[in-house]
Amino acid sequence: MKVSFLAIGEEIISGFREEKNIRNSSPYLYSLGFSIYIQCVGDKKEDIKFALKQAESFSDIIICSGGLGSTEDDLTRFAVSEYFNVPLEENREALEDMKAKIKARSGKDDIPEILKIQCLLPAGSKPILNKSGSAPGFKIEKNGKVFYFLPGVPQEFSEMFQNFVLREIKEKFSHIKPLEEKVFKIFGLTETQIQKYLKDIGIPECVKISYLPSSPEVTIRITGEKNERFSQFCSKVKEELKNFIYSENEKDNISKVVGQILKEKGFSVSTAESLTGGELANLITDTPGSSNYFKGGEIVYSNEAKIRLGVKREIIEKFGAVSYECAEEMAKSVREKYGSDFGLSTTGVAGPDPLEGKPPGLFYIGFSSKNETAAFEFKFNIGRKYIKILCSHIALKILLDKIKDNGKNR
CATH class of the missing domain: 3.30.70.2860 (Alpha-Beta Plaits)
Known part of the structure; x- marks a missing residue:
């Protein structure tokens, strides 16, 4: 079974507004076993009719969003009227619903003429009442195909899709295996x-x-x-x-997963950053509740700052700030200073120029626990901004690998 989504509006095809309705609703039908097709079209009647013809030619269900308001560019109802060759009529159910909303809002019984346009529906269609806004949607069944037309406002579309369209599709096509x-x-x-x-x-x-x-x-x-x-x-x-x-959870990220394990096991971590300049600590603290396991961090960008942290001067003089040895010392020193179970460090050459004769993109990540201190070398010449992000994520992946197996390396 095939479903076509049709998003209508110049603001969408011009890129001025992000299309959210299809993005948020198509996964429900995809997971039910439907094949999904998507089109976006502007506000011209001829374009809308052409898109409807295309969708009808290969789809069983067509779901359209947008163009049901009262402004001059809201032409969906008029295009549908011409496409199906039926007149537009004031729908009594839609009118009564509109009257009730206006009376509840303003105490008046009269519907402004501009809003009455929204109650003009193609003859023979079934109204889909709008609980979140004013413009009703409508449903048309023709030639064995089902058409749903809903407002483009995301909140309104979502409510009508969930409570009418999706519910009806599930009932009608219950034989399809999810x-x-x-x-x-x-x-x-x-x-x-x-x-x-x-x-x-x-x-x-x-x-x-x-x-x-x-x-x-x-x-x-x-x-x-x-x-x-x-x-x-x-x-x-x-x-x-x-x-x-x-x-295996799509909503997870590396910071959240590492944080959950640290919290569950009662472990803590601290950071010493040179290359990443605080990006690693920022990534860790992006997760709510990180104060339970993040003891603190230091940005030790200069060699003197590294020495004040606890890195031996001779290490830097002999091997350089960008080295295995310096990364190990940084991780160990910050762990000891903050009394954490684990220490992480980053040092490297963000670029674009070499440093100490070492190429841009070279970096080291240090890891330290009570039982182990190690460093890892990486080379990714991808620019200053992205190397900081990548290095921070790799550091958390290293920490995750070290602790997820029952915390052996604590």
Whole structure:
């Protein structure tokens, strides 16, 4: 079964307004097993009619948003009237609902002429009353197809979609098997690398995979019919990518996941930052409740600041500020200073110029616990802004890997 969404409005195709209605509602129908098609069109009647003709040619359900108000550019009802070759009529149910709203709001019985336009619906259509605004929507059934026309205001569209359209579709098409979904949040692999892993596993024909990159991580959504093949494939993916998957909840982020584990285990962390300039501490404290496990942090940008933290001067003189040895000392020193279970450090060359003979993009992340102190080298010449973000995320992934196995490295 196929559903077409049609977003109507010059403000959408011009990019002046973000389209939210389709984005927020299509996942409900996708998860029910419908194939989804999306169109955006301006406010011209001919364009709307052409889009309706296209959608009707290959879809079972057509859901339209926008163009139902009272201004000159609200032409959806007029385009629909011409498309189906039926007149517009004042709908009694829509008029009574409008009267009740106006009386409740102003105490008056008369409907302003400009609002009466909103009660003009194509003959034979069924009104969909609007509890959040004024303009009603309407439904038309024709040639075995179902058309829903709803206002474009997101709050109004959402209420009418949830309480009328979605409910009706679920009842009418209850025979369609809902799809199963599995989400993996992945850090440390690119889309291309993930795709290669999955191809090596062997992707069943009945499975669809969506790649959702959001630098510096990738979310993959696996969708398919609920059966043994789907479950087996998801299990294989989880096993193959276990070193890179940090969550199976789409709403999670690396800061939230690390914070949950630190809080559950009663652990704490502190940070010493050079390269990231506070970005790592900011990432940690983006999560509410981080004061339960984040002891504090220091930005030690200069060599003298590193020495005041506790890094030995001879370490910097011998190996440089951008080195394994300096990163280890920074992590250990900040852990000891703040009395935390773990210390994290960042030092490197953000660019664009080399530093101490070391190339831009080179950085080190230090980790320290009571039982272990180590540093890790990375090279990503991606510019100052993004290297700080990437380095901070990698630091939290290192911490996550160290503590999730029952806190062995505490």
